[in-house]
Amino acid sequence: MINTDDILETIHMIDDENLDVRTITMGISLLDCIDSDIDKACDKIYDKICNYAGNLVKTGEDISKEYGIPIINKRVSVTPISMVAAACPGKNPVRFALALDRAAKAIGVNFIGGYSALVQKGFAPGDYAVIQSIPEALSRTDLVCSSVNVGTTKAGINMDAVAKMGHIILDTAKATADRNCIGPAKLVVFCNAPEDNPFMAGAFQGPGEPDCEINVGVSGPGVVRTAIKKAGDCDIAEVANIVKKTAFKVTRMGQLVAQEASKRLCVPFGIVDLSLAPTPAVGDSVAHILEEMGLESCGAHGTTACLALLNDAVKKGGIMASSHVGGLSGAFIPVTEDAGMIDAARCGSLSITKLEAMTAVCSVGLDMIAIPGDVPPEIISAIIADEAAIGLVNSKTTAVRLIPAIGKKAGDEISFGGLLGGGPVMEVNRYSPLRFISRGGRFPAPLQSLKN
């Protein structure tokens, strides 16, 4: 009945290999808070979030204690604010951000996501005002996260939004320059954004989602690395098998937590996001898994292949362990949040061009990369366009979260603290894409969009 080895393995995973549930995120629809009176709308938003998620943090802590699993983050995602702001033309949407920030602080979550706009095909009422206000919103709040979806495989890419986001990212960095430019660390530009993603900074509650749901993001890079290490010099199919088995166990734990949270909060269970999410902590690095597979340093030739295998095996192992899988589901490669990536970037082994190739086979995109503060906005836009094109053609989510480090140059260090970590400022290709970005218009949807 009791298998000692199984129990010891679980305890070892949690105590020594940083196994945890990375986040329980409650998705809350704000569609019923829409009001043409912005004060009323803000009050309704604050009340609804506090009412629905008031017990989220305590429930997470209780589950964590009873099952012995650390649950690192408790968070809330809401309907893209542009949809709520559409009813209040001419009003400054930053007031919604302030209401979200107050609500997040009142219920004790560590981030709230959804200061967002979905503009893949064009700007609807509310979209432009929200995008325009992102620098002010992120500089005047602490916990609000923002995202903008600029493309989908179905719709193509909104190149006007891509051009705009280059400026917005830079302005957000400038607006938070006195706080290590932390603003853009809370801003993601997506292509094919999932509507049920529990991970920040890109979480929002999509318009097709229910009134309220619980989404859980698992983690466990340390566990996967240790399992591969134990196996020694086995062949690559065996490596994939080990990752699958480990991902299965990790995901089962996430599924258990998700079901329990859903039951205790009386909120439907949405999805489990099968992700390998690193942290700057020692032993919690995706880069170290790739190195354990046999690379001298992450970024070496072979990195893309190793990452592709890892990403695929995580999904194969996780899919059977959960009744509903969604979100981003795959391996994350955020540079400043991953001890191995930071070292690889410092020693020159990992460049932005290699990271771009890696994003074609991993779960998201160019994530948490500090670039020199003097990089012009059109280069940031062109990086977004490249990433969006990779997502567009491969029918996958891609994203860009770049942090222009104001006043710093390539090789300097920047630190954000906590889960956001820190690392070296990385150089970009300085040849100008200005004429391309200035064209604007709609990048046509690819042939892959015609599936009917």
Next chain:
Amino acid sequence: MHAVISVIGKDRVGILARVSGICAKHQVNVTDVTQSVTENLFAMIMLVDISKCNVPFSRFADELTEAGKEMGVSIHTVHEDIYNSMHHI
């Protein structure tokens, strides 16, 4: 409802007595015990029935953790579902 108490650390006299004493005090019935040495570690696993536990589960778990600290061993007390879900299909 069952919980699993795991005790890991260096062996010494009185560990089992102390842990089962705390269980008895709180009306927690011990239904299975195994003991082994893995990777040079003394490990004892107890399956206990907590349905009649007379204090909240978290307090029971905390008390065992404290006792573990005093004895120089690490004690985890968690719901059995975590192990069932991770290791059984």
